[in-house]
Amino acid sequence: MQEVSIYQVDAFTSRAFGGNPAAICPVPAFLDPSVMQSIARENNLSETAFIVPREDRAEADYDLRWFTPSLEVDLCGHATLASGLVVIRHLEPALETVRFATRSGILQVTKRADGKLALEMPTLMPTPVTAPDGLAEAMGAIPEAVLHRGRDYLLIYREPQIIQRLHPDMRALQAYAPYGFIATAPGTDGVDFVSRCFFPNHGIPEDPVTGSAHCLSGPYWAERFGRSELHALQISARGGELWITVKGDRIELAGSAVEVMRGALYLSH
Secondary structure, eight states, X not given: OEEEEEEEEEESOSSTXXXXXXXXXXXXXXXXXHHHHHHHHHHTSSEEEEEEEOSOOSSOSEEEEEEOSXXXXXXXXXXXXXXXXXXXXXXXXXXXXXXEEETTEEEEEEEOTTXXXXXXXXXXXXXXXXXXXXXXXXXXXXXXXXXXXXTEEEEEOSOHHHHHHOOOOHHHHGGGTTOEEEEEEEOOTTXXXXXXXXXXXXXXXXXXXXXXXXXXXXXHHHHHHTOSEEEEEEOSSSOEEEEEEEETTEEEEEEOEEEEEEEEEEEOO
């Protein structure tokens, strides 16, 4: 019987049971993809991350892969932030910055002096598109604009109250596979913008806090507001908070993370 260590971390929050939970599994080598997918399905969290230490650390310290309950994904912010916490707190406390080699290039997490973790990711500037037929009805509200990048649509709304009231038809959104949907609007009271994210095509009806979504929404709002530093809230039921700095083709997402569980998985043979 094989034993796999597992940590559960709530990312982009300073309180337990807030933010977005991720499971982190440090392993000496990646397991068979079907086994990693089964573990992610068993955890039933937005993402389960697997991290493997590298012998050659010239470019990165660890290899990192992410799985939702239904598929492997190319980019995930909150599980990368959570992986950084596990490495810095438990695996290599001497490190202040950990570099991960991923499908989306090298991502790094740095422990800041204020206690927050800063995650550096690629900037993904979206481009305006014509809204697909029926999308506004599926979302439950007509967006002011629709943009697109990769596997996500970015939907711009007029005010945060619209975002709060959204009740998308998940079955209708599945007709737009493989896309995810990022709904965002200007914020109030010192918050630059708010968002909610829906990924029924990835096995996640609503994601509590989505780091990768801010790689699109952050550059959009930075350009619209004419500044590079932004404060964002993801207003899901659990809620999450991010401090964003757009740096050309890279973006820094800073936030807190809270470890809530530690244990082991037992794999039968």
